[in-house]
Amino acid sequence: MRTDHCGTLRASDIGRRVSVCGWVARRREHGEHLAFIDLRDHTGLIQCVVDGAHDLRSEYVVRITGEVRSRPEGTRNDNLATGEVELGECEVEILNSAEPPPFQLDERVEVDEMVRLAHRYVDLRTDRMQRNLRVRAKVNGSLRRAMDDQGFVEIETPMLIASTPEGARDFVVPSRLSPGSFYALPQSPQLFKQLCMVGGIDRYYQIARCLRDEDLRADRQFEFMQLDAEASFVSQEEVLSFISVAVAAAVREVTGEELGDVPRMTWHEARERFGSDKPDTRFGMELIELTPVFAATEFNAFKASCIKGLRVEGGAEFTRSRLDDLTDRAKRWGAKGLVWMRVRADGELDSPVAKFLSADEIAGLVVTTGAVEGDLLLIVADERPAVCHVLGLLRLELGRPPVTEGGLQFLWVVDFPLFEALDDDNNPIPAHHPFTMPHADDVHLLDSADPQDFLKVRSQAYDLVLNGWELGSGSVRIHRGDIQKRMFSLLGITDDEAQEKFGFLLDAFRFGAPPHAGFAFGIDRLVALLAGEENIREVIAFPKTQSGHDPLTHAPSTIDPAQLEELGLRLLPVRKD
């Protein structure tokens, strides 16, 4: 039907008679016998000069055949890639009419997302969605090529699997042939890729759909795509290298830029400096250690095991209500309180608590934070994890740049702790999954009589972070039965429970499991940041709203009683608490 795409015509095409197909983006009529039609396809716009356009309307689907010619002097449009030329002597064939679109497709205004999603098929025609989905396709393609080139084998793992109650909530699917039994949709291909290692695949990857029934966010959907990979006979170093190569390929494909070496930071350093295990390193405003400054304080609120602060440049201008608001937020995030101090011209501190501090403490505070006139100091005192957490959130609140600023700051966070805390029975709670290999230097601590020692055990687990978003994580896995048994016993999982939950994996490991390690990262998140979007819905063709609904298809929906009957299901009344 067509010889060319709209957005590709240039001066070098002048004289050719071409056919283009697309949608009527705009119509400019100048009387009965002259009108300009901007025709749009996924490549862009071309102006077509037609003899009368009264029967053409917005978004009509047309085929236009005409001669590419130079625009008359003085009528070129520098804002258009095709602005030097136009189609003349046009023959217009209407392929389909269209109702006026439910919203305007030019991007002069931000249209309500519900309206866009309810008519996503129209929304997809916008430059923004066309660009984002094509960025996504480029990323997928370059990741595939990079993994292929590194000797990884693409293997598809099942979508209908057994439910394992660990981790995120499963989506479940009732079984028709086994009424009362359910499949689960995979949260990740984790166990299958480890089985692939036992199966001698050596290097596996998959662009895998993963599903988790947890609350949605700007960076979280029920279903999302991961580059999932696992390799045998490799160390952590090699995994970081494989993934770095793949990510670099995607970045190169989209931006044309070379990524270079991805910096590393230990989990401990990330928490202490940024109050997060996924630090946004596009900006400073790091957490400042103040515990020694107030080691001997008489101020009760500062008699805590950890005191840290933030220096907000220019923050002395914050109004009292803004400071009260920050204090409220800090409390909601789990702080006992938030101490603020405005640094005045004379070096004095303007703060409700200044009178409780000694001259030495104030002097130490100013020196340690480097505070100068006009700054604001925000200080939290509490247990160390809480202090870091709250200040980390405040730091983001006050300093985080827009998504399109600050470049792409990738970061490997390494040496995660094996356990994040102890439960009420002093059993450690795993920070990752229970198959994560402890750091070789820390294995001896697993035999310690003091449960507190468990929290010091580092694991061979690592995260890839981009601009403060966790892109993904991975680990070296436990491949030996004796270490795995020790781990289960530490976690308070009995042999019977372990067998019931992970029996097929443990069985497999008895038949010759190679040392292996892997990684998985979220493609939606990577694409969103590469596309300059704050929200992964903008890079997903048909996403769901925060409540998990699809305004286009109206999923989730009720099903026919006959379907329930066939599945052996009966519904309970909806609970309204």
Added chain:
RNA sequence: GGUCCCGUGGUGCAGUUUGGAGUGCACGCCGGCCUGUCAAGCCGGAGGUCGCGGGUUCAAAUCCCGUCGGGACCGCCA
């Protein structure tokens, strides 16, 4: 489970603080004029359950309560 923000012709907003007739702006839509525009221009027109329900009041888009929908975040996401 929680905190906060938003909801006004098809779209995007203003109006809400301080109650007074569905008032205004821009875009779009429909009709007319217009032979070089390109966010075309000019003239005319249509289009509204101010999310929904209740309350206060002589009077509610506006104040109060509830509810629904959307968004951001905390919890959650091994």
